[in-house]
Amino acid sequence: MAESGLVRLEIDESAVDVDLLRAVLVEKTKPSTREGYTKDLVDFFLFVTQGEMVYGVEGPKRKSEIKAQVKVELSRLSQSFVGIGRLKALELAARYRECMMQRGLQANTINRRLSAVKSMVRMARRLEMCDWTLAEVDGLTVKPYRDTRGITASQFRLMMVFVNRFSLAGSRDFAMLTLLWEAGLRRSELVGCDVRHFDSEQKRLSILGKGRNEREWIDLTESGVLAISEWLELREVYGLTEPLFISLDRANWGSRLSGTSVYRIVRALAKKAGVSENFGPHKVRHSGTTTYLEMTGGDLRGAQAYSRHANLNTLKFYDDNRKQLQKKASAKLAETISWQKNSDESSEVRK
Template sequence: MTGSAVVIPAPPAALALSDLQAHLLDAFFAGRNARTVAAYRRDLEDWRTFAGAADMDAAARAILAVSHGQANAWALAYKAAMIERGLQPATVNRRLAALRSLVKLGNTLGLVSWRLEVENVPSAAYRDTRGPGRDGVRTLFELAAQPGGSKALRDVAVLRLLHDVALRRGEVVGLDLAHYDPRRGTVAILGKGRTERQLVTLPPAARAAVEAWIAARGSVAGPLFTNQDRARKGSGRLTDSAVYRLVRDLGKKAGIKARPHGLRHSAITDALDRTNGNIRAVRKFSRHKDFNVLVVYDDNRTDLAGDIARLVSE
C-alpha cells in the first residue's frame, strides 16, 4: 500500500491553571446567544454582590478556591439569603442553576474535583398556564389595530407572532427582516437554549399581518420590528421590555391581565383543546423540549382534580 503518511497534529499546549481561572467566565459565556449571556450575567452579578467580590471574575474564582464542603455551605447561605429577600422560587432556582453550571465548568476544566449539590427550592411552576383566553386575545388584536398607522400594523404583527405561532418575546424581537421568507411565509427564529435558527411556518392571518407591517416598514435591512418613537426615528430594534409594555397596556385597556408569555400560554392551551390533548403534536407547535411541561398545561386545561371532586360529591 502506497501513499503519504497521515500527519497527526500535536495537541494544543495546555493552559496554566492560573490562565484557566482568569478566563473561566469567558469560557462559560462562549457559544451562548446574547440573551442567555445577559441572563447569566445578571444572575452571577447577584452572586458577586453576596460574595462581596470586586467583580464577577473574582466571585467565580472565590467559589472554586474553597473546599467542597465550604462551597456547598456558602451556596446554602446564598440560597437562604435570597429566600429572606423575598425572591420568587423561580428566581432563586435560576440563580442557583447559574452557580452550579459555573462550578460544573470548573470541574470539567479540572479546577475542582467536585460539583455543587445545593438543591432548588420547591416551586409550583406554571401555576396559571391558560393566559387571557380566546376572547381576551381577540380583544387585544382589536385594540392594537384601532389607532391605525404603521405602529398599529407593527403591534398587530407582534401580537400575531406571540399568539398564532406561540413565539417568545425574545424570539420576536430577535428577528431581522432577512429572517422572513415571503415566498414560503416562514420566519427563522432563534429558540430558547438553541444556537441555530429554526423555521416556523406562519398561518395566513399571521403572515398577512407581518407582510402588512413590512410594507409600511420598508425593505431596508435590519431588525424586523423597530421602535416607533419619533425621537429615535424608528431606527432601533424593538426591545423585550417594549413588547412587555405593549401587551400589558393593551390588557389594561381591555380590563384583563395580559403579558407576552400569556399569549403563548393561550395559544398552547387552545392547541391542546383543539387537538383533544394531543401532547405530541402540540409539542411540535410549542417547541418545548420537555413533555412534562405540556402535561402541566394539559392538567390545568382540563382541571382533572375538579372533575373528580364533582364526581365524588355527586
C-alpha cells in the same frame, strides 16, 4: 545550505488572558442565553457585594445603579469569587438561595440563577482556577405547569384592540402579538429573528428554538405574514441582517428588542385590557395551546406541533387543566356531603 526561511513560532503565555466570565458565556450559543446568564450573575454579585439588606430592601432606582456597577466589574468579581474558597462560597450560595426564597421568587427563577453561579464555578474548575464546585447547593423542587389555562381568545383580542397597528410602535407590537398567539413563539424565539429569517413568499419564519443549535422553519398564517409585512413597510429602512423587531426609544433606536421589553409590552397591554397584571408572553403561549385544545377537543398532536414541546406528556398537563379534572372530582365528592342532603339525613335521625 540555505535555510528554509520558516520562522519558529512560540506562544507568549503572558498574552493569554484567562477571563472566567468570557469563558462561561462563550459556551452559550444564543445571544438571549448569554444575556440571561449575565443578568443572573449580576443578581448574584449584587447580593454578594451588597448583602441581604440592599438586595432585598433597597428601592428599584438605587438597586439599578448598583447593578450597573456590578455589571461593569462582573469579570473581576467572578474571578475573585472562585478565590475565596469552597466553604465560604457554599455559605454565600446557600444564603443567596434562602434570600431569594424569602423574596417569594418562583422556584424556576431561583434554580436558574443558582445554575448560572454553578456554571461559573464549574468553568473555573475546568480552567484550573479552583478545585471545587457548588454541586452541594440544591435547587428547589419545581411542579411543572401548575397553571396553563391562561386567558381566552376573546380576552386576547381585547388586548389587541389597544394596539394602534397603523403607528410605527403599534405595528411592531401588533406583529409580535400575532406571532406570540398564532405561532406560540417564546420571547427568545421572537427577538432572536432577523429580517432575513422572514420569508414572505413561502409564508414562513426561521426561529432558533429552545435548546436548539440550529434554526428551523415554521409556517405562518396569512394574517401573520400580513402583520410582519405591515411592520416592515412602516419601518421603511432596514437590512436583511438587522433584527426583525427593534427598539424604538431614543436611547436604543434600532437595536434588537430585548425579551424584557417584550414582556413589558405584553404586560402593559394586558393591564389596559383588564386581563391580568401578571400576564406575560409565556402566558400567551399557554393560552394559545389551551384554546387550540379546547377548539379541537384535545388534539395533543396538533398542540405539540404548535408548541414544539418535545415530550407529548407535557401537553397532558394543559389538557388536564383545560378539562378541570380536579374541580370535577371535587364536585362529585361534594355531592356526597352536600348541606341539603346532610340536613335531610339529620332530620331523619332526630325523628
